[in-house]
Amino acid sequence: MxxxxxxxxxxxxxxxxxxxxxxxxxxxxxGFSASPSxxxxxxASGGSVSAAPAALTVLIASSGDAETNAVKTAAxxxxxxSGNTVTVTPAQDIKQQLGQGFAAGSPPDVFYVDxxxxxxxxxxxxxxxxxxxxxxKDDFYPSLRQxxxxxxxxxxxxxDFSTLALEINSAxxxxxxxxxxxxxxTWDQLSxxxxxxxxxxxxxxxxGDTRDRIGAFMVExxxxxxxxxxxxxxxxxxxxxxxxxxxxxLLADGSAKFPKQLDSGWAGEAFGKQKAAMTIEGxxxxxxxxxxxxxxxxxxxxxxKGPKAAGTLTFTQCWGIAAKxxxxxxxxxxxxxxxxxxAQLGFAQAFGVMPSRQSAQADYVAAFPDDKAFVDGxxxxxxxxxxxxxxxxxxxxxxxxxxxxxxxxAAILKRLQANTAAVVGK
Amino acid sequence: MSTRGGIRGRExxxxxxxxxPVLVVLGLFLVAPILMALWVSVSDWTGQxxxxxxxxxxxGGRNYAxxxxxxxxxxxxxxxSIRNNFYFVLFTVxxxxxxxxxxxxxxxxxxxxxxxxxxxxxxxxxxxxxxAISVVFLFLFSSSxxxxxxxxxVGLSGPQWFADPRGLFQVxxxxxxxxxxxxxxxxxxxxxxxxTLWDWLAGPSVAMCAIIALVVWTTAGTFxxxxxxxxxxxPVEIEEAAEMDxxxxxxxxxxxxxxxxxxxxxxxxxxxxxxxxxxxxQIYIMSQGSxxxxxxxxxxxxxxxxxxxxxWGQGAAIAFILFVIIVVLTLLQRWLLRxxxxxxGLRYRIGIALSLLGNRAGGAR
Numbered sequence: 110m111x112x113x114x115x116x117x118x119x120x121x122x123x124x125x126x127x128x129x130x131x132x133x134x135x136x137x138x139x140g141f142s143a144s145p146s147x148x149x150x151x152x153a154s155g156g157s158v159s160a161a162p163a164a165l166t167v168l169i170a171s172s173g174d175a176e177t178n179a180v181k182t183a184a185x186x187x188x189x190x191s192g193n194t195v196t197v198t199p200a201q202d203i204k205q206q207l208g209q210g211f212a213a214g215s216p217p218d219v220f221y222v223d224x225x226x227x228x229x230x231x232x233x234x235x236x237x238x239x240x241x242x243x244x245x246k247d248d249f250y251p252s253l254r255q256x257x258x259x260x261x262x263x264x265x266x267x268x269d270f271s272t273l274a275l276e277i278n279s280a281x282x283x284x285x286x287x288x289x290x291x292x293x294x295t296w297d298q299l300s301x302x303x304x305x306x307x308x309x310x311x312x313x314x315x316x317g318d319t320r321d322r323i324g325a326f327m328v329e330x331x332x333x334x335x336x337x338x339x340x341x342x343x344x345x346x347x348x349x350x351x352x353x354x355x356x357x358x359l360l361a362d363g364s365a366k367f368p369k370q371l372d373s374g375w376a377g378e379a380f381g382k383q384k385a386a387m388t389i390e391g392x393x394x395x396x397x398x399x400x401x402x403x404x405x406x407x408x409x410x411x412x413x414k415g416p417k418a419a420g421t422l423t424f425t426q427c428w429g430i431a432a433k434x435x436x437x438x439x440x441x442x443x444x445x446x447x448x449x450x451x452a453q454l455g456f457a458q459a460f461g462v463m464p465s466r467q468s469a470q471a472d473y474v475a476a477f478p479d480d481k482a483f484v485d486g487x488x489x490x491x492x493x494x495x496x497x498x499x500x501x502x503x504x505x506x507x508x509x510x511x512x513x514x515x516x517x518x519a520a521i522l523k524r525l526q527a528n529t530a531a532v533v534g535k
Numbered sequence: 536m537s538t539r540g541g542i543r544g545r546e547x548x549x550x551x552x553x554x555x556p557v558l559v560v561l562g563l564f565l566v567a568p569i570l571m572a573l574w575v576s577v578s579d580w581t582g583q584x585x586x587x588x589x590x591x592x593x594x595g596g597r598n599y600a601x602x603x604x605x606x607x608x609x610x611x612x613x614x615x616s617i618r619n620n621f622y623f624v625l626f627t628v629x630x631x632x633x634x635x636x637x638x639x640x641x642x643x644x645x646x647x648x649x650x651x652x653x654x655x656x657x658x659x660x661x662x663x664x665x666x667a668i669s670v671v672f673l674f675l676f677s678s679s680x681x682x683x684x685x686x687x688x689v690g691l692s693g694p695q696w697f698a699d700p701r702g703l704f705q706v707x708x709x710x711x712x713x714x715x716x717x718x719x720x721x722x723x724x725x726x727x728x729x730x731t732l733w734d735w736l737a738g739p740s741v742a743m744c745a746i747i748a749l750v751v752w753t754t755a756g757t758f759x760x761x762x763x764x765x766x767x768x769x770p771v772e773i774e775e776a777a778e779m780d781x782x783x784x785x786x787x788x789x790x791x792x793x794x795x796x797x798x799x800x801x802x803x804x805x806x807x808x809x810x811x812x813x814x815x816x817q818i819y820i821m822s823q824g825s826x827x828x829x830x831x832x833x834x835x836x837x838x839x840x841x842x843x844x845x846x847w848g849q850g851a852a853i854a855f856i857l858f859v860i861i862v863v864l865t866l867l868q869r870w871l872l873r874x875x876x877x878x879x880g881l882r883y884r885i886g887i888a889l890s891l892l893g894n895r896a897g898g899a900r
Contacts, residue, residue: 233581
C-alpha cells in the first residue's frame with residue numbers, strides 16, 4: 110500500500126506530477142473545491158442520516174487504479190442507495206491537498222488520514238471526532254483504535270492496516286540446511302540463522318534503515334519513543350538501547366545490511382533480488398514480489414520475540430471526516446458503508462489490504478492463509494508515534510539510524526529523547 | 536506639485552486611472568499575499584480557516600527565534616538547510632555562469648557552422664520540464680545507472696549518488712588519507728547554530744553534487760541566450776581594432792568582450808543567485824531532503840514545516856529569512872559589480888572591493 114519504498118514512491122510521484130503538468134491540472138486541489146452551494150444541508154451535525162441529499166467529496170491517497178476503482182465503486186453504491194452523490198478523487202500529494210483545503214475552509218468531507226500524521230491533524234482541530242459514537246467501534250482492533258485516539262477521544266475509524274513480519278527465502282533456507290524447526294523465535298536464534306544465511310554475496314537479513322523497521326525491535330525489547338498515552342518521552346530507556354545495540358550487532362558482523370548497502374531502494378528489493386535471505390517488511394511485499402520477482406519462493410513468519418515480548422509495528426489509515434464538513438451525517442453514513450465487514454473484505458480482494466475489523470479476521474485468513482503471520486501481528490502491534498509535531502523529530506531519528514552501523518546508540522537515543530521531550534506533553 | 540485648473544488640471548486623475556489596473560493586480564496578487572505571509576510568520580496559525588480570523592494569535596518573533604537562536608531541532612534543521620543551500624549556490628552559480636558564457640562564445644563564433652542547431656541543442660534543457668529532467672537524472676545517477684556504468688568503464692567505482700550523505704570535502708579529505716570517522720576534536724567540539732564546525736565544513740553531499748550537475752545543465756541554456764544576445768551587441772570594430780593592436784584571443788576576451796558584457800553578467804549572476812537560493816522542485820522530486828538531510832533546503836523546509844508539520848508560522852518565517860538572505864546577497868553582488876569611474880576590468884573591481892572591505896576610503900586609486 111502506501112508504505113512502498115520511498116524511492117519507488119518518489120519516482121511514481123514524479124511521474125504523476127509529470128502527467129499532471131502535461132494535462133495542465135497543476136494548479137492543484139482540483140477535486141474538493143466543488144460546489145459550496147448545497148446550502149440545503151448545512152449543519153447536519155450528527156443528526157439523522159436521512160438529511161437532505163448531499164454532494165460529498167472524498168480524497169484518497171490511492172496506491173493505484175485498483176484501489177481508486179474499488180473505493181469509487183463502493184462509494185457510488187452507497188450514493189445510489191442513499192440518494193446522495195459522492196466524488197472520489199485520488200490525491201497526487203494528499204498532505205499538500207488537505208493543507209490547501211483546510212486553509213481555504215473547504216476541505217474534502219471524507220479523506221484518508223495516515224496514523225503518522227493523525228495527531229497533527231487532530232491537535233489543530235481539523236478532524237471531526239466521530240469515532241466515539243460510531244456504531245460498533247469495539248469491533249476494530251484495539252491497537253488501531255489507539256492509533257487514532259487523541260486526548261482519550263477516538264477521532265476516526267481505521268480503514269485497514271498492515272504489520273511487519275519476517276520473510277524468508279525458501280531456497281536459501283533449504284540450501285543452508287535449515288528446516289521449519291529452525292524458524293527463529295528469539296533474537297539469539299535470529300542472529301544465528303542470519304549468520305548461517307550469510308554466504309558469498311548473500312546477506313542474512315536486509316532491514317530498512319528507519320524507525321518503521323528498527324522500531325519493531327524497540328517494541329520487542331519493551332521500549333518505545335513515548336509512553337502509552339503519548340504524554341512523556343521514553344526514548345533513552347535501557348530497553349530501547351538494548352534494541353539498537355542488538356540491531357547494531359547484526360549490522361556489525363555483516364549478517365544484516367541496510368538496503369542501500371545492497372544497492373536496493375528498499376529491503377523488499379534486496380530480498381527479491383536474492384541479495385538477502387530474509388527481510389522484515391509488511392504485507393505490501395506480497396504485491397511487489399508477485400509483480401517484480403514472481404519466481405522467488407518465500408515464507409512469512411511472525412517477528413521473533415524479543416527479551417520482553419512479541420512485538421511488531423502496525424501501519425494504518427483511517428477515514429477522517431473534516432471538522433468543517435457541512436455534511437457530517439452523510440459522511441458518517443458513507444464511512445459506515447465503507448467499513449462494513451463485506452466492504453473491507455472486498456477491498457482486501459481488490460488491492461490487498463487487511464481488514465481493520467476483528468470479526469473479519471477469520472474470513473480474511475481463510476481467503477489468504479499465507480498472510481496469517483501479518484494478521485496475527487495485530488494482537489501485539491505498536492502503531493506509529495501518536496503525538497503532534499513529532500514528524501520532524503522522528504525524521505531526525507531516521508537520519509541518525511542511517512548511521513547506526515558506525516554511531517553510538519546511546520547518543521542517538523539521547524538526542525531523540527531531548528527532541529521528543531521538547532514537543533511531547535506540552 | 537499639483538496643477539489644479541488650467542489645461543492640465545485633470546491629468547493626475549487620468550494618470551491614476553491608467554495605472555489603476557496594474558495597481559489592483561499587483562496589490563491583490565503581490566502585496567496582499569506578502570503582507571498576509573508576513574502576518575502568518577508572527578502568528579500561531581495552524582492552517583485552519585483564515586489566518587486573519589480572531590482565533591489566530593500574535594506570537595511576536597517566536598517563530599524567528601526558534602529558527603535563529605534555538606536551541607533545538609528546529610534550529611539545527613534550519614541551519615542544516617542554510618548550509619546545504621549555501622554550498623549549492625557556491626558551486627552552481629559560478630559553474631552555470633562560466634558554462635553559459637562558454638557556450639555563448641562557442642555559438643557566437645564567426646566560423647561555426649550550424650549555429651541554429653547548437654543554439655537549439657544547448658537551450659533545449661531549459662525549456663524541458665524540470666520535473667521530467669529530474670526523473671531522468673534519477674535514473675542516470677542511480678547506483679546501477681549510466682553515470683556509474685561510465686565511471687566503471689574507466690575503472691572508477693561510482694558512489695550511490697542519491698543515498699550518499701558524505702560531504703564532498705570530507706570525501707576528498709578521506710581520499711587524502713584522513714580518518715573521517717573520527718574528525719579532529721577542534722571541529723566537533725565547537726558548534727554554531729546547532730551544527731558542529733565539522734558539519735558546517737562538510738561541503739555539498741554527494742547527492743547534492745548530482746543535483747548541482749542537473750541544475751547547471753538545465754539553466755546554462757537560458758543564460759547562454761542572454762550572453763549571446765549581449766555578445767551580438769559587441770561591435771565587431773572594437774574586436775578588430777584590438778586584433779590590429781596585436782591582442783591575442785585570450786586578451787580580447789579578457790579586456791574587450793567580458794567587460795562589455797558586464798550588465799549581462801550582473802543579470803545572469805543575480806538571476807542565478809535568486810534561483811539557486813529558492814531551489815525547490817528538484818529537491819521535492821529527487822530527494823525530499825535525504826540522505827541524512829544533506830539536500831534539505833530552506834524552500835523545501837518551509838514547505839515541510841507548513842504542509843507536513845502544520846506549523847505555518849514557522850514555514851512563513853523561513854520564507855522571510857530566505858528573502859532577506861537573497862536581498863542582502865544581491866545587494867552585495869551589485870556593489871561588487873558596480874560601475875566605477877569608467878575604469879573597467881572585473882579583477883580591478885573585485886580588487887577594489889576587497890581592499891575596501893578592509894579600508895573603506897583607501898586603496899581605490
